[in-house]
Amino acid sequence: MMSQHDNKNTTALVHGGQLNKMVERYKIPLEQWLDLSTGISPNSYPIPAIPQYIWQQLPQKSEGLLAAAKHYYGTQSISVTSGSQAVIARLPALYLNHIKKPSSHIEVWLPEVGYKEHERAWHDAGFTVKHYQHLPTYEDLTLNAIVVVINPNNPTGELQQQQKLTALLTTLESLSGWLIIDEAFMDVIAPSQSLIHLTLNKHLFVLRSVGKFFGLAGIRIGFLSAHPFWINKLNQLSSPWEVNGPAQFIAEQALNDHAWQLAQRQKLTDLSIKLEQLLTKTFLHHPTKSDGPSITIKGCGLFKTIVYPQATELYQKLCHQGLYVRLCDENNALRFGIPDQAQYQRLERLLAEHCHS
Numbered sequence: 001m002m003s004q005h006d007n008k009n010t011t012a013l014v015h016g017g018q019l020n021k022m023v024e025r026y027k028i029p030l031e032q033w034l035d036l037s038t039g040i041s042p043n044s045y046p047i048p049a050i051p052q053y054i055w056q057q058l059p060q061k062s063e064g065l066l067a068a069a070k071h072y073y074g075t076q077s078i079s080v081t082s083g084s085q086a087v088i089a090r091l092p093a094l095y096l097n098h099i100k101k102p103s104s105h106i107e108v109w110l111p112e113v114g115y116k117e118h119e120r121a122w123h124d125a126g127f128t129v130k131h132y133q134h135l136p137t138y139e140d141l142t143l144n145a146i147v148v149v150i151n152p153n154n155p156t157g158e159l160q161q162q163q164k165l166t167a168l169l170t171t172l173e174s175l176s177g178w179l180i181i182d183e184a185f186m187d188v189i190a191p192s193q194s195l196i197h198l199t200l201n202k203h204l205f206v207l208r209s210v211g212k213f214f215g216l217a218g219i220r221i222g223f224l225s226a227h228p229f230w231i232n233k234l235n236q237l238s239s240p241w242e243v244n245g246p247a248q249f250i251a252e253q254a255l256n257d258h259a260w261q262l263a264q265r266q267k268l269t270d271l272s273i274k275l276e277q278l279l280t281k282t283f284l285h286h287p288t289k290s291d292g293p294s295i296t297i298k299g300c301g302l303f304k305t306i307v308y309p310q311a312t313e314l315y316q317k318l319c320h321q322g323l324y325v326r327l328c329d330e331n332n333a334l335r336f337g338i339p340d341q342a343q344y345q346r347l348e349r350l351l352a353e354h355c356h357s
């Protein structure tokens, strides 16, 4: 069902991470927590030795990094940003600079469930927000409409196929609108359903994150792929030295390291299958905990989300055990980040306690 935005204030958004808050709230020391609250890989790209001059100088545009990004992502038109979040926050201003129409006259379609920073950005800029459960069609869309797709979706894991998105792009082009695809978790999808190779189309924007797959969320680096016209306009909205030099240096090495990427993809696939099996055993097969068909497990190689009837109660219970996962915004699901080998063993013990309590 599609619904009109209810004008609620979305400024205080909850994300995973921020473990210090949990330490305070549950009075459990930091080192005793098992933190699986984010979709960031537990295995990070190893930080190379960074030459002194990179720390000492102001950051410069790196042709080496851009070449690495073009090759890794498979596009000719790409720009480096301080995380994909920085782009999400700026897209409304970019649109308004170009369209010269009041923002309230423009409809932005967002997934009903999904990373809420998109909604916050468009809502706060005064756009008319609409929600979809299934991708909107030509009949739903108005002139200059914008559709945001998170692919695969966080937290539902739902994946839209390339073919469907290409058709949507054609529709939006005919309406002089925009298709924005947030591919923060696309690196683990095979075969890739990315649309990034099509960004010479002026109606398409693709966002990529380095934080998740490479496990480098702390260095704040990401990419926007769009037509060069938009990349230039976005650069005009940015401040100088936005992306720090060490982050650029590390990202260039990570994007060029194909052997590490291959091993990482395999590792995440294996670990995520193991996690899904554990969640299935704990919540779907355990006789006392089986609540029938409404429990489902979805996700991708960077997280698994369990839709669970008493999600809030379960979340609280796990927190008291020192297990921090993400209670989804709708309070009907828990998202588990992928545990590494050592974390897996702790998780297995904690979930076994849960089953027997």
Ligand SMILES: Cc1ncc(COP(=O)(O)O)c(C=O)c1O
Residues within 6 Å of the ligand: 082, 083, 084, 085, 086, 115, 150, 154, 182, 184, 208, 209, 210, 211, 212, 217, 220, 221, 222
């Ligand atoms: C779907 C999605 N997009 C974008 C981001 C922002 O990531 P970053 O700014 O680290 O690239 C996140 C962060 O959790 C996310 O979940």
